Amino acid sequence: MTPVLADPRVAPVEDNLMEFLRVTASNPSFGTEGAADLHTWHTTVPHPVFNGIAGARFAPGEELRRTREVLAAYVGRGLPFLWWGSPSTMTAEIADTLVAAGMLRDETPGMHRVLDGPVPMPPPGPGVRIHVVGPECHAATARVMTEGFGFPAELAGPIVEMMAPFDAADLLTVLATVDGQPVACGTAWLTGRTAGLYNITTLEAARGRGIGYAVTATLLEMARDRGCTEAILHATEMGRPVYERLGFEEVCRMPMFVWVPQL
Structure with a gap:
């Protein structure tokens, strides 16, 4: 080994x-x-x-x-x-x-964090709201994902279709808005005691305001409330500093x- x-x-x-x-x-x-x-x-x-x-x-x-x-x-x-x-x-x-x-x-980097206590959550900035959403908001979430990740806009529909087989009970989704407009999103996929964080992105115009941190922290708190004892993710270079502030550590490539x- x-x-x-x-x-x-x-x-x-x-x-x-x-x-x-x-x-x-x-x-x-x-x-x-x-x-x-x-x-x-x-x-x-x-x-x-x-x-x-x-x-x-x-x-x-x-x-x-x-x-x-x-x-x-x-x-x-x-x-x-x-x-x-x-x-x-x-x-x-x-x-x-x-x-x-x-x-x-x-x-x-494959990153890991133990969920052993409350997640630090600074107050969201002016006009920022974090919403816990379900499949009814997949279309709005997909639009944020395509723009945030720099995908062509026409991929929003296929992304919604890709999410179809996931059990809504085990797929936690968060959508952040500023003054009512969606600007960030993220999902947590629960497998047993593990929460895997995916699809976390913030639109370019809304970056640098702590919104990605708030989305990630919200997902961690939700996962902990559901009985998860650990969280994992696969970080981009842009997102890695945020995840390290939240206590994630690289454990593999x-x-x-x-x-x-x-x-």
């Missing part, structure tokens, strides 16, 4: 994400390879988020063959796609095969590989 995998905080960072992606792959409107040794989903949407591979656990001696087999199917569709990795699902052989196939590698067709 590597030193990283020996850290008990790494397993929830991996497991929550892989369960999140397993549910994503279960969407009845998405296609799938139907394999038992990984999670796959594909659509006609030309964006890597909507075409993905995750949780590869290939049998010994099968890594090279299976990696090439899965790659061939996705490259053959001609649409951008992501291969999500984690410390226990990404081997050197898989990584080398992906890079050799023209995929670009990136990494995000989460690799991902993206393929984009050459025009």
